[in-house]
Amino acid sequence: MSNHDIKIKVNGVVRTGTVSARTTLADFLREDCRLTGTHIGCEHGICGACSVEYDGQPVRSCLMYAVQADGHEVTTVEGLSDKDGKLSALQDAFCDTHALQCGFCTPAMLISAQSLLNETLKPTDEQIREALSANICRCTGYVQIFQAVRLAAERLRSGKEKVAS
Amino acid sequence: MTENKFKYIGRERRTKEDKRFVIGAGNYVADIARPGCLHLAVVRSPHPCARIAAIRTEKALALPGVHYVLTGAELEEYTKPLQQYLDTPNVRWYSLAVERTRYAGEWVAAVVADSRYIAEDAVELIEVDYEPLPFIIDPEAALLPEAVAVHPKHGSNVIYRRTFSWGPVAEDFSKADHTLAFRTRWHRSATVPLETFGVISEWGPGQDILEVWASIQMPQYVEQIAAALKMPQNNIRVHYDVDVGGSYGVKRGIKHTVMVCYLAKKLGRPVRFIEDRLDNMSGGDMHGPDRSFDMKVAFDKSGRINSLKIRVLDDVGAYPGRSPLQLGKPIGAIVGAYRIGSVEYEAISVTTNKTGQVAVRGFGQSPTNVALETAIDRVAAYLDLDRLEVRRRNFIRPEDFPYLIPSGTTYDSGNYPAVLDKALNLADYERMLVRRDELRASGVAAGIGIATCLEPSGGNSAFEGLLNPSNESTTFLEAVMVKVDRNGTVTVIINTTTSGQGHETLVSLIVGEELEREPDQIRVVHSDSLNGLWTHSPVGSRMAIMMGGAAAGAAKKLKRDLLRIAAHNLGVAEDELAYDSGTISVAKDSTRKLSWEQLVIIAHRQYQKMPAGMEPALQSTFVLEVPSGGNLPTPDGRIQMYPCHSFQAHVALVSIDMGTGKPTILDYSIAHDCGTVINPHIVRGMIYGGAAHGIGAAFYERFAYDEGGQLLSQTFMDYLLPSVHEVPEIRQTEHCTPSPLTSHGQKGVGEGGYLGAPAAMASAVNDALAPHGKTLDTLPMRIRDIWECLNLA
Numbered sequence: 001m002s003n004h005d006i007k008i009k010v011n012g013v014v015r016t017g018t019v020s021a022r023t024t025l026a027d028f029l030r031e032d033c034r035l036t037g038t039h040i041g042c043e044h045g046i047c048g049a050c051s052v053e054y055d056g057q058p059v060r061s062c063l064m065y066a067v068q069a070d071g072h073e074v075t076t077v078e079g080l081s082d083k084d085g086k087l088s089a090l091q092d093a094f095c096d097t098h099a100l101q102c103g104f105c106t107p108a109m110l111i112s113a114q115s116l117l118n119e120t121l122k123p124t125d126e127q128i129r130e131a132l133s134a135n136i137c138r139c140t141g142y143v144q145i146f147q148a149v150r151l152a153a154e155r156l157r158s159g160k161e162k163v164a165s
Numbered sequence: 166m167t168e169n170k171f172k173y174i175g176r177e178r179r180t181k182e183d184k185r186f187v188i189g190a191g192n193y194v195a196d197i198a199r200p201g202c203l204h205l206a207v208v209r210s211p212h213p214c215a216r217i218a219a220i221r222t223e224k225a226l227a228l229p230g231v232h233y234v235l236t237g238a239e240l241e242e243y244t245k246p247l248q249q250y251l252d253t254p255n256v257r258w259y260s261l262a263v264e265r266t267r268y269a270g271e272w273v274a275a276v277v278a279d280s281r282y283i284a285e286d287a288v289e290l291i292e293v294d295y296e297p298l299p300f301i302i303d304p305e306a307a308l309l310p311e312a313v314a315v316h317p318k319h320g321s322n323v324i325y326r327r328t329f330s331w332g333p334v335a336e337d338f339s340k341a342d343h344t345l346a347f348r349t350r351w352h353r354s355a356t357v358p359l360e361t362f363g364v365i366s367e368w369g370p371g372q373d374i375l376e377v378w379a380s381i382q383m384p385q386y387v388e389q390i391a392a393a394l395k396m397p398q399n400n401i402r403v404h405y406d407v408d409v410g411g412s413y414g415v416k417r418g419i420k421h422t423v424m425v426c427y428l429a430k431k432l433g434r435p436v437r438f439i440e441d442r443l444d445n446m447s448g449g450d451m452h453g454p455d456r457s458f459d460m461k462v463a464f465d466k467s468g469r470i471n472s473l474k475i476r477v478l479d480d481v482g483a484y485p486g487r488s489p490l491q492l493g494k495p496i497g498a499i500v501g502a503y504r505i506g507s508v509e510y511e512a513i514s515v516t517t518n519k520t521g522q523v524a525v526r527g528f529g530q531s532p533t534n535v536a537l538e539t540a541i542d543r544v545a546a547y548l549d550l551d552r553l554e555v556r557r558r559n560f561i562r563p564e565d566f567p568y569l570i571p572s573g574t575t576y577d578s579g580n581y582p583a584v585l586d587k588a589l590n591l592a593d594y595e596r597m598l599v600r601r602d603e604l605r606a607s608g609v610a611a612g613i614g615i616a617t618c619l620e621p622s623g624g625n626s627a628f629e630g631l632l633n634p635s636n637e638s639t640t641f642l643e644a645v646m647v648k649v650d651r652n653g654t655v656t657v658i659i660n661t662t663t664s665g666q667g668h669e670t671l672v673s674l675i676v677g678e679e680l681e682r683e684p685d686q687i688r689v690v691h692s693d694s695l696n697g698l699w700t701h702s703p704v705g706s707r708m709a710i711m712m713g714g715a716a717a718g719a720a721k722k723l724k725r726d727l728l729r730i731a732a733h734n735l736g737v738a739e740d741e742l743a744y745d746s747g748t749i750s751v752a753k754d755s756t757r758k759l760s761w762e763q764l765v766i767i768a769h770r771q772y773q774k775m776p777a778g779m780e781p782a783l784q785s786t787f788v789l790e791v792p793s794g795g796n797l798p799t800p801d802g803r804i805q806m807y808p809c810h811s812f813q814a815h816v817a818l819v820s821i822d823m824g825t826g827k828p829t830i831l832d833y834s835i836a837h838d839c840g841t842v843i844n845p846h847i848v849r850g851m852i853y854g855g856a857a858h859g860i861g862a863a864f865y866e867r868f869a870y871d872e873g874g875q876l877l878s879q880t881f882m883d884y885l886l887p888s889v890h891e892v893p894e895i896r897q898t899e900h901c902t903p904s905p906l907t908s909h910g911q912k913g914v915g916e917g918g919y920l921g922a923p924a925a926m927a928s929a930v931n932d933a934l935a936p937h938g939k940t941l942d943t944l945p946m947r948i949r950d951i952w953e954c955l956n957l958a
Contacts, residue, residue: 022282036196037189039410041359042442046881049359077189091187095179098846101665101854103186104360104410110187132889136881138359138411139665141853141918142889144846 006070010035011079019066026050028066029076037077037107041136048135051108052076058115058134077107080114089159090114093152094145101139109135113149121157123149173677173684174909175842180670181689182663191408194363194380199435202365203232205425206284207438208274208291209448210266213518213874214300214315217264217293220274225287230279233432234291235424237261237273244393244427247419248385250487251325251633255318256516258484260424265298267315267483268518269875270447272420277428277436300518300874304455304480307515315483315516324481325489325514325632329496329802331571332507337472341463345547349539349927350943351532353455353480354866355525356858356919357886358664360410361440362418362449366429374695375426377403382412382664384626384641384701386419387694393423394430401426405691405700409664413858413919414524414704415451416664417487446879452868453525454491455480458536464544468555470503475536476511479529481522488522489514491529493628494705497574497806498530498619501537502581503559508571518874526858527916528705530621531923532944538616538924539942542931552615552928553589557582567905573803574621575793576810577912578902579838585617588814588836591898597818597832605936610821610955614929617814618920620839621807622913623906624705625791628806631798639795642788643711644698647676647719649783653765655680656688657719659712660697666915667847668708672716674843675908679720681746682761698786706913709843710809710904711789717908718787726783730767731759733776792906809904809912811839815856815925821933826952828864828930830893837917838900841910848914849897855918857892862919863926865891867945 001020008015010033017032024043029035029052041049043062050062053075061074080088087095090113100106109132116123116131123131128149132142169175185191222234237259246257257263262271274291278284299313306312307322314322338344364379377390381403391398409416421438429436440449461474481488492512499508525531545555560581561568568576597613604611626641646658657672669689677684692698703712724744731749732739735757743752747761759767767774768783775781791808798804818832835852842848865885869877878884903910923944930946939954 020282030195034198035189036193037191039193039360040195041361042881044442044880044882047359047886077187081188085188087184087187094187095183098180098183098850100183100186101667101847101850102358102360102409102411103182103191103665104193104358106186107189129889136359136886136888137854138357138413138858138886139854140850141855141857141892141895143853143894144850146889146894 004067006067008069009073011075021065021067023066024062025064025066025069026061029061035076035078039104039107048112049105049108051111051135053111053115058112077110080110089156090117090152093148093155097144097147097151099140099145099148105135105137109137109145117153117156121153123153171678172681173674175845177845180667180844180846181673182667182669192406193360193408193410194365194378195439197365197378199365199367202435202437203277203279203432204281204284205428205436205438206276206281206288207272207444208288208293210262210271210273211269212266212295212297213269214298215266215295216298217262217266217273218296219294221292224290225276228283228287228290230283231276231287233277233428235261235275235428237263240424240427244423245395247393247423247486248389249485250629251485251489252635253319253324256316256485258486260420268520270520272448275424277432302517302519302870302872302874304478304515304517307517308513315518322516323513324485324516325492325512328509328511330509331803334472334474334507334509337507338463341471342465343547344461344463345543346461347539347543348942349458349460349536351454351456351535352944353452353868354862354945355415355451355453356413358411358413358415361442361445362416362421363439364418364422364425365435365437366426367435368430368433370433373400375401375430377401377422377426378407379403379418379422380407380409380416381418381662382409382416382702383419384704389419390422390426394426399695401694403694405660405662405693405697407662409662412664413526414528417523420450443879446884447876448520450484450521451523452482452520453522454529454532455522456532460536460540462540462544466548468544468548468550468558470505470544470559472507473505473540474509478513478515480517480519481514482519483516484521485514485516486521487524490628490632491524493632494528494621494806495530495533496572496631497621498810499572500570501534501619502561502617502812504561506571519870524704526855526919530916531859531862531920534618534920535924535927535944539927542928556585556617573799574806577808577904577906579810579812580900580902581617581812584812584836584838584900585814587898587900588816588834591836591896592816592832592834594816601818604820608823610823610933610937612819612929612931612933614815614817614819614925614932616921616924616928617812618917618924620706620811620813620913620917620920622706622811623710623791623808624707625794625807627804631802631804637797639797641701641791641794642699643701643715644786644788645672645712645715645719646698646784646786647723649723649765651765651769653762654686654688655682656690657716658690658692658697660692660700661702662691666703666708667844668712670844670847671709671713675713675716676720679717680724699788705807706915709911709913710907711791713843713911714908715787715789718789719785722785722787723783726785727764729776729779730764734759734767734774808906809840811837811912811914811917813837813917813921815921817925817929819926819929819933821951821955823955826948826955828951830860833893833895835895835897835918835921836900837897838902839914840901840904840907840912842899843911851914852897852918853895855916856895856922857887858919859922860892860926861887862944863923864945
């Protein structure tokens with residue numbers, strides 16, 4: 001198996017490494033970068049627990065090789081809070097509505113929901129459902145996750161409106 | 166809603182755990198990096214039953230990076246078989262197949278290598294010579310005397326069979342105005358956590374301690390590791406601070422653990438095994454109940470049900486372990502929420518060549534509840550009565566509590582009519598009826614599902630002795646320690662892993678309530694199995710009752726110590742003191758007082774001010790036995806199963822596309838009564854999440870085997886998990902009938918959603934099929950099954 005030198009910008013920090021051609025992006029993030037917030041649930045692209053933001057779009061890091069991400073930008077759950085560790089509006093809303101139980105699907109659920117909020121702060125229920133349908137949660141029945149996304153959107157909207165006025 | 170008399174309990178507060186999970190800082194087993202750790206992968210049998218003639222490992226061992234290949238023969242030599250809970254000495258279960266395989270997917274050999282990638286390469290280089298043998302897949306066929314035995318030395322496939330008879334069943338049937346009979350089928354499914362099972366072990370030769378980190382939710386885990394490895398239990402340290410990525414009953418990886426521990430000790434290196442999804446689905450021993458119920462109901466012309474005859478056949482797969490006991494727990498609520506005077510219950514557990522069954526949320530109660538609730542709907546249909554009316558006529562009435570059911574359990578408290586009414590109000594039932602009929606008029610099939618469920622909670626082991634008379638253990642305790650340090654901060658030590666139930670929140674609220682200290686300032690830590698106390702793990706909806714109760718007990722003891730110190734120093738009797746948020750004053754003269762800080766200083770630093778003979782410092786432990794526990798069954802099989810009994814009512818509207826058979830849940834309301842709510846967020850999450858699991862079991866999830874013994878649903882493309890498209894925004898409301906048996910009136914809530922939802926969905930589909938003259942009593946009710954009902958004659 002050939003080895004490759006790669007350079008990936010992860011959460012704003014350039015990470016370099018030498019990986020086997022078959023090393024998945026998920027394994028590179030978890031094992032080489034020790035960013036263990038990205039979880040592996042099925043390794044066949046269904047459960048969505050390994051989702052990360054890749055050049056601004058959510059992708060399954062279990063279905064990508066690390067070498068494919070060479071030269072690209074990746075955001076993981078560890079990159080969602082600000083530099084001082086302040087929770088993002090979405091993370092904060094997840095805590096307020098208890099949008100999780102075991103926490104295993106949560107990082108990727110946040111990645112998917114954040115991608116939606118990056119596109120619109122006025123998501124319809126159908127848009128929220130579509131965004132969250134990329135991720136399976138076995139604990140919550142999704143209700144409180146739905147509530148969290150609505151709450152975060154509402155807070156972000158009112159925050160923006162305040163800045164504007 | 167009754168007024169909340171508590172300061173912290175029942176308030177809308179954030180949980181303690183959520184923050185670490187939203188920043189990706191959970192500590193799951195796969196996140197734990199031990200220096201020099203080796204990785205394990207398994208060889209899976211392609212045959213449902215075959216003699217293992219030879220295993221050739223030379224090529225695998227020659228691969229660079231491969232350290233070892235373990236087979237069943239070696240394990241059989243050095244370890245003991247894994248525990249069976251029934252007296253079945255000839256059912257021998259090891260981590261790897263010994264001499265023969267007993268299901269397709271069973272692990273035959275394990276490779277240890279520098280990485281999982283290399284270990285999987287090596288798996289492909291191992292050559293196994295199999296000699297296929299006859300096998301048995303159908304559970305009814307497995308019962309027949311001529312059937313091939315999965316464990317030939319056991320003599321048959323029957324692992325358990327007993328007919329219980331509680332009350333005058335024959336008389337009630339002979340006197341009844343009417344009887345009816347039907348069969349329900351609950352196919353194999355499970356709660357399937359997103360995190361597979363994983364375990365890491367490391368042998369510390371200097372200390373002679375075997376370290377274990379595992380994604381575990383299991384009673385008696387440490388003692389079973391010790392027994393299998395023939396090792397003193399105090400040589401094993403299970404770390405309970407591992408976050409478990411979902412369990413819902415199934416995380417019982419004892420066979421994984423024994424294999425990994427054996428290898429870690431033998432190789433002198435840390436070894437880790439994180440199942441991949443295929444390992445997990447095909448051979449991880451995490452499939453749930455697989456049952457058929459033959460039901461007979463005796464009732465009068467008003468719809469009052471007098472008696473039930475239940476015959477249940479459960480397919481436990483190749484290695485039963487604890488799973489036959491899942492026929493035992495339902496005995497503790499065998500009449501559901503209803504005044505049914507007598508019951509006959511024939512419970513049969515049978516082995517087949519499938520992966521072993523394991524505990525699943527509700528421990529056998531959910532399939533049983535489908536059968537019970539179907540009985541109510543059938544009686545209503547037979548008499549042309551309203552389904553709600555039949556339920557109301559049969560409900561145990563609020564004034565009947567405490568209520569003794571025929572099988573020996575006393576229900577502690579409840580108000581079932583009130584909870585049902587709340588569910589109907591929430592659903593706007595009258596309007597729902599109109600909407601259903603409008604849907605039908607527009608050409609779609611539509612039905613309303615009604616279901617109730619009893620949720621026995623407080624997790625006891627009474628079914629162990631009931632199904633296995635040689636087992637006289639009745640203790641199923643839980644322990645908690647509370648301590649106050651020299652600076653006055655409070656730490657609580659709990660003794661189990663958590664898989665999403667919010668134990669840290671639970672005990673911080675209860676200790677905070679008792680000591681009147683801010684819960685956010687209370688630290689809760691998970692011990693390990695050597696430095697902590699005892700647990701029987703979070704099973705059977707028990708932790709609000711058991712861990713919460715133990716936490717309350719420990720906090721009360723600590724508070725008594727504070728009062729004793731204050732009384733000594735203030736020169737008054739303890740009953741003359743008033744306690745307020747940690748400050749203790751003389752009740753009649755509040756200027757004479759000692760603050761929390763002053764009391765802590767006395768306890769930790771000023772022994773001269775301590776009452777004579779009192780231990781210094783501030784700490785207390787409390788070990789709680791299950792309330793109402795400690796009893797052995799009567800010879801006719803009556804026993805108090807669990808102490809507390811929560812209740813739920815589910816009302817749902819489901820439409821079905823006539824062209825495809827696809828069901829859509831348009832509206833779903835649940836009312837629940839779990840006594841005092843400790844944390845509303847956690848309770849709601851359990852309700853929603855449990856119901857989502859139930860929706861999966863009702864419509865989508867099935868571990869299907871073909872006639873050749875092959876598992877057809879090994880990935881999430883075949884085993885379908887409900888997404889946010891399939892689970893509606895469920896609405897819930899609560900009712901509170903406190904339990905008289907618990908510290909704050911709380912009951913359990915972990916399982917009820919899963920107990921009610923499958924019955925509610927079955928009820929809805931059958932209501933939709935009724936105008937078409939069809940019934941469907943097999944779960945999951947797949948789209949194809951529903952379509953066939955609607956479209957085939």
